[in-house]
Amino acid sequence: MAKYALLRERLEQELPELNLAPALPASAGELALVHHPAYIAAVAQGGLTPAQQREIGFPWSPAMAERALRSVGATLQACRAALSGEGLAANLAGGTHHAYADKGAGFCVFNDAAVAARVMQAEWGRRGEAWRRRPLRVAIIDLDVHQGNGTASIFQGDDSVFTLSLHGEKNFPFRKEASDCDIDLPDGCGDADYLAALEQGLAELERRFEPGLVIYLAGMDPHENDRLGRLKVSADGLEARDRRVFDWAWQRRIPLAMTMAGGYGRDIAVTVGLQVNSYRVALDYGRRWQALSAPGR
Known part of the structure; x- marks a missing residue:
């Protein structure tokens, strides 16, 4: 928790x-666009059972509930900013992709990316001249080392949201759900193979889907120093990954919202440094969006 x-x-x-x-x-x-009302109430009112708290991974408290609400809210704010002309915005936390519609899991209480996708779609439909617009289609690019099983479950059979996940084949969760595109990575996967897998995933996304918004889970747990990741991606490899995702969206002028997702380095300062570098890369692309919206352009 200290890393935030x-x-x-x-x-x-x-x-x-x-x-x-x-x-x-x-x-x-907003939560109820994805999560079951009874589960929302249990989190808000302290009604989670001991078994539910064990599956989430930490005990209920008023602060836990408040943090969960604000973690989702920050992703909503990032998506709104990106869609309103900023082009690129981010949540310093978020990426809680193990939460299902009816339960939390794996340190995830509510699924911020899923809620944000649904809320943005609803708000898009209420914009002026909405009848001229196509419905908002959202791509969730999940590069946390763990599969986004909750997100995949929520959007199975929904052709308005495309879920792409690169993750450790033998890592948690041990029972995977079916994303629109899943790419399983072997233990020890390094930079070259990881970036090749990313290219494969982006090509599949482009072949099958045309998003109006990207939600990017920039997990740092593929890093070679991570306690839970089991991959061997270097800091340079993660920067190349971030640049590729940002550039893919920029070249197509697709607004993008980034969340931090996982990162469990043996040295917490290393994880935080990797996250700071993601923001350096994001700033570079943010400047491009600003230049695009400058007067006279």
């Missing part, structure tokens, strides 16, 4: 260009 405060502190010090804003809590109505 450390990340904010380092971003304030090293990347003062970033516009940081408080994370506002998601509402029960």
Whole structure:
């Protein structure tokens, strides 16, 4: 948990260009576009059973519930900013992709990417002249080392959301769900094979889907220093990965919202440093979006 405060502190010090804003809590109505009302109420009111808390991985408290709401809310804010002309925005936390519609799991209470996709689709339909617009289609590019099983389950059979997941074949969750595109990676996978797999995934996404928004889970747990990742991707490999995803969206002028997802380095400072570098890359592409919207362009 300490990495989130450390990340904010380092971003304030090293990347003062970033516009940081408080994370506002998601509402029960927004959550209910994905999650079951009884589960939402159990989280809000402290009604989770001991078994449910064990599956999530930490005990209920008012602070836990508040954090879960704000983690989702920050992804909503990032998506709104990206779609409203910023082009690129991010949540310093988020990426809680193991949460299902009716339960949490794997340190994930609510599924922020799934809720954001649904809320953005609903808000898109309420915009002016909506009858002229195609429905908003959302691509979730999940590059956490663990498969986004909750996200995959939520959107199975839904052709308005495309789920792409690169993940460790033998890693948690041990019972995978079917994403629209799953690419299983062997233990020890290094830079070259990882980046080749990413190219394969992006090519499949482009072949089958045309998104109006990308939600990118930039997990740092594929890193070679990660305690849980079991892959061997270097810091340079992760930067190349981030640049490829940002560039893929930029070349197609698709707004993108980034979340941090997992990262469990043996040295927490290493994980935070990797995350800071993702923001450096994001700033580069953010400047391109700003230039695109500048007067006279």
